[in-house]
Amino acid sequence: MTRSRSRLANDSWESLLTAHAALMKRFAAEPIWDELSMREYDVLYTLSKHEGPIRLFELGRGVLLSQPALSRLVERLADRGLVERTADPEDGRGLRLGLTAAGREAQRLVGGRHAVDVARAVADVLTDEEMRALESIGRKLAGGQAPAQDTHRTPKEAVL
C-alpha cells in the first residue's frame, strides 16, 4: 500500500536526520579541528560567505545556537583575533561582524581540508543527479518557511 504524505514526510525527515548525524560524526572524527572546532568553523564559514559585514542575528539564522551562546562564541573568536566586532553606525543596538585576515586564513585552511572530506563522503555514494536533487530539496526545505500562523508577524504584514 502507499504511504500517506504525512508518513512519507516524516520518513524522509528522519532519513535526513540520520544522514546528518552520521556524517557529522564522521567529519568530527577527522583530525582537522585542532585550531577550530566545528562550531567555530561554522561561524567563520558563514562570515566568509558574506562579503560585507553581517549582523549577529543574521549570523544566528545559519548557526544552530541560541543567541547568548552565539554572542559569546563570537566574543571568543574576537578575543582570538579571528573576528572583528564593530558598532553598526546605522543601528546603535547592532554589531557589524567580519572576518579578520587571520580569521579568513584560518577558515580557508580548515575549510580546504574539510571540503576534501565532504567530497569523499558525499561523492562516493551519490550520483551527480542525486547531489543536484539533494541541493534542490535542501533549498526548498530551508526556504519553505510558510508557517500557518506566524506569531511574530503583525496582521497588517500578513496581508501583504
Next chain:
Amino acid sequence: MTRSRSRLANDSWESLLTAHAALMKRFAAEPIWDELSMREYDVLYTLSKHEGPIRLFELGRGVLLSQPALSRLVERLADRGLVERTADPEDGRGLRLGLTAAGREAQRLVGGRHAVDVARAVADVLTDEEMRALESIGRKLAGGQAPAQDTHRTPKEAVL
C-alpha cells in the same frame, strides 16, 4: 560550465546542513518540548524504534552526543523513570537500555505532536517524488561509511 563533482558534493552537503538548521530551529520553536527536550526525545525515539533492549554505544550511533554526555543523559532519563537500565547478562561491561511504560507514553505523546509539525514543514514544500528521493539519498549518505582507512577495524575483519 559544469561544476566539479567535488564542488557539487560540497554544495549539496551545505544545502543539507542549511535545511537541517532551519528546520531544527523551526521545530524547536514549537510549544511541545515542555516535558521532553529535543535531545531527550531523540533518545526515547531511538529506543522506541528498537523492540528489544539496546546497548548504550548502539544508541550513541544515532545520537549526536559524546559517549559521556549520552551516558549522563540516559542516567537522567532513568532517574525520571522514562528509561530502564539493566546490566547485560552477556557482557559484564554493558547495559541494556529500554523504555519504561512512562517513557513509551511520553515518546508517543510528544512524537505525535512533533510528527504533525514535521509533516507540515516537509510535505508543504516537497512533492512525493522529492520526499522519496530525500529518503533514498539520506539512506545512502548514512550507510555509505566507506572510509579509506578505518582505524577501528582490525586487518582481519577488513579482509572479510
Next chain:
DNA sequence: TTAAGGTAGATGCAAACGCATGAACTTCGA
C-alpha cells in the same frame, strides 16, 4: 514630542557538554 512596545545584543547562573581518564570486563595471541 513622547511614551509604549519591539528588537539587538550582553550577562548571571544553573544545567549540560566534551575531553581526558579510570574501572570493570572481554577478547586475542603467545
Next chain:
DNA sequence: TCGAAGTTCATGCGTTTGCATCTACCTTAA
C-alpha cells in the same frame, strides 16, 4: 592459560550552552 590490548561505560573537571533577564536603542502612534 595468562597477560596485553581492546571495549564499554562512568566520573572528574573545565568549558560551553540555554534560559531568564537586563540594558540600550529603534519604531510606532497618539
